[in-house]
Amino acid sequence: MTDAKIITDEALDLLFREARTHRAWLDKPVSDSLLQAIYELAKMGPTEANTQPMRIVFVQSPEAKERLKSYMDKGNVDKTMSAPATAIIAYDEEFYERMGDVMPNADNARVWYAGKDNYLKMVRSSSLGGAYVIMAARALGLDCGPMSGFNADGVTKEFFADRPACRVNFMINLGYGDAAQLRPRLPRLSFDDVCRIV
Amino acid sequence: MTDAKIITDEALDLLFREARTHRAWLDKPVSDSLLQAIYELAKMGPTEANTQPMRIVFVQSPEAKERLKSYMDKGNVDKTMSAPATAIIAYDEEFYERMGDVMPNADNARVWYAGKDNYLKMVRSSSLGGAYVIMAARALGLDCGPMSGFNADGVTKEFFADRPACRVNFMINLGYGDAAQLRPRLPRLSFDDVCRIV
Numbered sequence A, B: 001m002t003d004a005k006i007i008t009d010e011a012l013d014l015l016f017r018e019a020r021t022h023r024a025w026l027d028k029p030v031s032d033s034l035l036q037a038i039y040e041l042a043k044m045g046p047t048e049a050n051t052q053p054m055r056i057v058f059v060q061s062p063e064a065k066e067r068l069k070s071y072m073d074k075g076n077v078d079k080t081m082s083a084p085a086t087a088i089i090a091y092d093e094e095f096y097e098r099m100g101d102v103m104p105n106a107d108n109a110r111v112w113y114a115g116k117d118n119y120l121k122m123v124r125s126s127s128l129g130g131a132y133v134i135m136a137a138r139a140l141g142l143d144c145g146p147m148s149g150f151n152a153d154g155v156t157k158e159f160f161a162d163r164p165a166c167r168v169n170f171m172i173n174l175g176y177g178d179a180a181q182l183r184p185r186l187p188r189l190s191f192d193d194v195c196r197i198v
Helices: A009-017 A032-042 A062-069 A074-082 A095-102 A119-139 A152-159 B009-017 B032-042 B062-069 B074-082 B095-102 B119-139 B152-159
Strands: A054-059 A085-092 A143-147 A166-175 A195-197 B054-059 B085-092 B143-147 B166-175 B195-197
Touching (some): A032 B009, A054 A119, A062 A074, A074 A166, A085 A119, A085 A152, A119 B119, A195 B032, B054 B119, B062 B152, B074 B166, B085 B152
Parallel strands (some): A195 B054
Antiparallel strands (some): A143 A166, B143 B166
């Protein structure tokens, strides 16, 4: 597991250096089995105490896309409606009801979280999960367009009616990006801006 | 960018399927240049409006590790003290002071965030950043041990005194894990548990 050569320079480009946030999409669908493959990779990433609070709705059909449309900020409508799929990344406020499944060796791990203020933990671990979705999608050859500009309460009510303890965090458009329509890449902060080694 | 073959099955194992949260470390250092290489990849991942609120302190020297020790929860002391490096993932509450640098084409993007409640956005985007650090470290052949069990206010005061607008989110031990000391992998929730396709 310590052989860095497993990941080629070309793979680092695909995952990090050349990957871009896309707003325009080629007319090429994303299958159910590919959405499932994304989750099967992303689920393996670490979350606090293996709690896995992330829940996802993949919006793929034209009918479901239409239900999403009115909740999007103006600047996010066209890219979302044209994306082959949109992953709504949410978290389950009652994630602790699954502690027996995700932490089977612990004695009553539910009490670590039940009745507590878990907001930071749920946002953090569902955001980690969303990042794993982005990296998994890229690893499988897809492009991503993450977004937070939408009516989150509206999307929660519209798409999580069957899971009333869920709250939406952010969304990720998924598909094959039209590289010809990319804008120039925005700057990143430097190592010295962000990091200290002590 | 749509050729999934760039990422081999072996690479997917390294990044996702076989990667584990490590608690015991081989006696093999992590150099400053490797820490920098992690950031140079992780910085490329997307954050809301390219805000990049994440700030990092890499704790590497024995002296700095000693300063960290008393803030760790009991179960996190040994693994942290023995790790070659520990990344403290924080966010800068005044991240919007850099909007001119990260969003140079926008007219006064600072006002999108200054004076607003940005807590969700900062936790979300710094957690995304932390996940990119995990994935980048793995891509470079390292193992990770993310943790949230510590006195966050204490670590903030101890390691961000020079950046008083920063708040600690979580930490990641970095090094070459001792696979012989891994416990069995904990279960993951299934696709049907977590996901819907509509």
